[in-house]
Amino acid sequence: MHKYLLALTAGAFSVAAAASAQSLPVLTAQDYARAERFLSYNTQPLVDRGPVDPNWLANDRFWYRVLTAEGSEFVLVDPARKTRTPAFDHARLAAALSAASGQPYQGARLPFRSLTFSPDEKVISFSVKGKDWQYDAASGQVRPAAASAEGPGASPNAANEITSPDGRLAAYIKDNNLWVRDTKTNQATPLTTDGAPNYGYATDNAGWTHSDRPVLQWSPDSRKIATFQQDQRKASDMYLVTTNVGRPTLKTWKYPLPGDKDIVTIERVIVEVSPAKVVRLQVPPDPHRGSLSDDISSSGTFDDVDWAPDGSQLAFVSTSRDHKQEKLRVADAATGAVREVFTETVATQFESGQHAINWRYLPKTKEAIWYSERDNWGHLYRYDAATGQVKNLITKGNFVVTQLLRVDEQKRQLYFVADGREPGNPYFSHFYRVGLDGKGLKLLTPEAGNHRVELSPSGRYFVDSYSQPDRPGASVLRDADGKLVAALEKTDISRLTATGWKAPTPITVKDQDGRDDLYGLMFVPTALDPAKKYPIINYIYPGPQGGGVGNWSFSAARNDNQALAELGFVVVVIEGSCNPLRSKRFHDACYGHMEANTLADQVTGMRQLAQKYPYIDLERAGIWGHSGGGYATAAAMFRYPDFFKVGISESGNHENRNYEDDWGERYIGLLTTNPDGTSNYDAQANAPLAKNLKGKLMLAHGLMDDNVPSSNTMLVAEALIKANKSFDLVVFPNAAHGYGALSPYMMRRRWDYFVQNLAGATPPHDYEMQPKPDPRNGGQ
Numbered sequence: 001m002h003k004y005l006l007a008l009t010a011g012a013f014s015v016a017a018a019a020s021a022q023s024l025p026v027l028t029a030q031d032y033a034r035a036e037r038f039l040s041y042n043t044q045p046l047v048d049r050g051p052v053d054p055n056w057l058a059n060d061r062f063w064y065r066v067l068t069a070e071g072s073e074f075v076l077v078d079p080a081r082k083t084r085t086p087a088f089d090h091a092r093l094a095a096a097l098s099a100a101s102g103q104p105y106q107g108a109r110l111p112f113r114s115l116t117f118s119p120d121e122k123v124i125s126f127s128v129k130g131k132d133w134q135y136d137a138a139s140g141q142v143r144p145a146a147a148s149a150e151g152p153g154a155s156p157n158a159a160n161e162i163t164s165p166d167g168r169l170a171a172y173i174k175d176n177n178l179w180v181r182d183t184k185t186n187q188a189t190p191l192t193t194d195g196a197p198n199y200g201y202a203t204d205n206a207g208w209t210h211s212d213r214p215v216l217q218w219s220p221d222s223r224k225i226a227t228f229q230q231d232q233r234k235a236s237d238m239y240l241v242t243t244n245v246g247r248p249t250l251k252t253w254k255y256p257l258p259g260d261k262d263i264v265t266i267e268r269v270i271v272e273v274s275p276a277k278v279v280r281l282q283v284p285p286d287p288h289r290g291s292l293s294d295d296i297s298s299s300g301t302f303d304d305v306d307w308a309p310d311g312s313q314l315a316f317v318s319t320s321r322d323h324k325q326e327k328l329r330v331a332d333a334a335t336g337a338v339r340e341v342f343t344e345t346v347a348t349q350f351e352s353g354q355h356a357i358n359w360r361y362l363p364k365t366k367e368a369i370w371y372s373e374r375d376n377w378g379h380l381y382r383y384d385a386a387t388g389q390v391k392n393l394i395t396k397g398n399f400v401v402t403q404l405l406r407v408d409e410q411k412r413q414l415y416f417v418a419d420g421r422e423p424g425n426p427y428f429s430h431f432y433r434v435g436l437d438g439k440g441l442k443l444l445t446p447e448a449g450n451h452r453v454e455l456s457p458s459g460r461y462f463v464d465s466y467s468q469p470d471r472p473g474a475s476v477l478r479d480a481d482g483k484l485v486a487a488l489e490k491t492d493i494s495r496l497t498a499t500g501w502k503a504p505t506p507i508t509v510k511d512q513d514g515r516d517d518l519y520g521l522m523f524v525p526t527a528l529d530p531a532k533k534y535p536i537i538n539y540i541y542p543g544p545q546g547g548g549v550g551n552w553s554f555s556a557a558r559n560d561n562q563a564l565a566e567l568g569f570v571v572v573v574i575e576g577s578c579n580p581l582r583s584k585r586f587h588d589a590c591y592g593h594m595e596a597n598t599l600a601d602q603v604t605g606m607r608q609l610a611q612k613y614p615y616i617d618l619e620r621a622g623i624w625g626h627s628g629g630g631y632a633t634a635a636a637m638f639r640y641p642d643f644f645k646v647g648i649s650e651s652g653n654h655e656n657r658n659y660e661d662d663w664g665e666r667y668i669g670l671l672t673t674n675p676d677g678t679s680n681y682d683a684q685a686n687a688p689l690a691k692n693l694k695g696k697l698m699l700a701h702g703l704m705d706d707n708v709p710s711s712n713t714m715l716v717a718e719a720l721i722k723a724n725k726s727f728d729l730v731v732f733p734n735a736a737h738g739y740g741a742l743s744p745y746m747m748r749r750r751w752d753y754f755v756q757n758l759a760g761a762t763p764p765h766d767y768e769m770q771p772k773p774d775p776r777n778g779g780q
Contacts, residue, residue: 025761027567032751032767035566037499043556045774046496049489051452051465051553052475057117060456062463063087066489071108071776074115079461079477079485087115088124093135096142101128113777160213164222169273171225173214176200178227178271191225191276198232198254201271205232205264206288206295207255207660208707217302219311224333225271226305226314231285234262240704243733251704256661258681259671263321263661264288266296270314270333279336281314283329289319291326291352291359293545294662299356308333308363315341315361315368323349323666328368330361330385342388344372348591349666353378354402354580358416361385362409367436369394369407369414373584380404380414382436394438397421400581402429406459412436415444415480417453419581424448425506425519427552427581431464433480444482449473450552461485467554469521470503496556502526504562509605511577516586518605520574521549521558523565528615535620535758536570536606538644540636541629542597543579544590544667548629560747567751568759570616572609576601592669594656595639595684597632603643622758624648624750627708627737630700631686634716637697638689645695646758648750651705651737654686654712690719696757698728700746702735728753744769 054062074087090107132145161170176195202214216227238255265285358371399421420426467473472491576598578590630652
């Protein structure tokens, strides 16, 4: 009888479970396919005549490529004549290329994105599927580039070369030494000979990023190279192991950690090209640090060095290991003798603006332009480079200079980009001019929105592309006084909106203290029903080197925010305090306490949004992020376990004692250990808080991540196991930090996880994303 009752009970449970499963909402593959329509590879091809990227020619002329509904156009602009014309006869070139290659092409679907004009602009060179061609505009003929090449041509290593200003030499690394190649003859010459493993010239390794491209800066006369000999010999190693059939491959590279006695240093040198000679600067080795970020080549070149126009002097800035001290120095390029100009010391961490180094050396007038946040805002100062004394404050006010783009020494004027001076969103960038004496400040880009500026080589003109996150913009050409020279393009999203696409909603909330306005974006389903309740998902990137919104210009898609919203969620991105582009106080709010992760601001902001938009269901709050956002997501699930119900933490730096030395030492400070064994890094670790987990958490990491090693996530996984907490784990055995070609799989798993655990629905089984290139790019 007991067996019969047990069987009845089990049967009742099975029926109840089946009924419960049947009552769950079910999302189909068609629902996912509809959401996928809002990803960038489906939305961007529907945006026509977007921002202009000028390619400058002689006399400030330039060409650019613009995408249209039919394909693309190449446009040539002459500012002096105020003309905008086709760069060539598109149909004629397409016909000639079709005849020469045996493949059919149309003028609107030319199969290349870039081209090069000959000095007389009569011959156009381009590449199609790895093969180089030349088009003679006069004859209308296309021929293989090799048919008219003068000499051996480019090196197969060209991607890892840096060409001299006169174009005659290309510098590269070979066997830890610096070499140059004659671009006409391909003759190679070594410039150094004593480079050794982990002690090479111009080698690139910041731990979290590394490449074979040299880190150097040519002198304006192409006769010298400023670089360094990078000493990694005593620095600690990092290890990664491949997953494969048979014996795995061990990857090893230098990757110091916070608190290490020995880190990577650079010994600064100037290399004379002909005859080859190494001049060592007479200063102790510098830590591998930069004033812009945690890499000395983060702007794409050798940061914090500035040549005198005649190549006789090299100004440079030395950054201390903890980023608290900056020294401006000037070296004699012939002897290596170094003169100290001045030192700035800060309590937290110093930075030289955003995206570009914002100091300059002006040897003609013995002056220096310097960037500082000493008055709580990022501004430019004029220094006497002989005495090291401040002459005057150049810019002032409650705004942030982000990029110093040009110094006109003859007119004694500066051209710079700044955020927050104009009314409205403080993250919108504008372009300005001001005198070195701080007088005559002029706004050069008056339109509301976020402006991206590209200066002509002479500085007489600039291309300005502007827009807002919810408003497509335009591109115009202006002169140095801000006067409109020509309208270039106006972005057309009519094909995009015809699909039902809608822009995100800009949002403003107060921070956790009710003091500062926080800005962000909100994404809702295009078929929003205000009478319904929608779970809310917070996409987070807490910085402090950047925020979750990223670029504040118009974009047809931002990650998968809108796609997620289409599955029945409200998705929000809130730029919390601790991020840049605002005041120094705002940026340093989390200094020494990175575990804060802007989370209090996120929670406070989400509550305010729920009051304003009743369709937001705060009882079903989720969060996800990648890298720093992965770190913040796990912290959110452990520190706010009653608020966040579901989290997806991808590739997080959960333990900054296991992350590269510079990030932690810049934003937390040098690691210090107390007599009881505790340290100032203890509070930032996520693993000790894993026992607090109440909701559903998915961890993900690439096992070949050379940015944030996977041990960061494994420490959290181990802590969760020891705390007897259930969680989910996705690993990518041979993937790096961003998962690469496996990213669509992670996206699908992310959708499934939120649909199932936050919305309480059933996702389609193993839906497969279908990324595809923009057809207007002709297969290139």
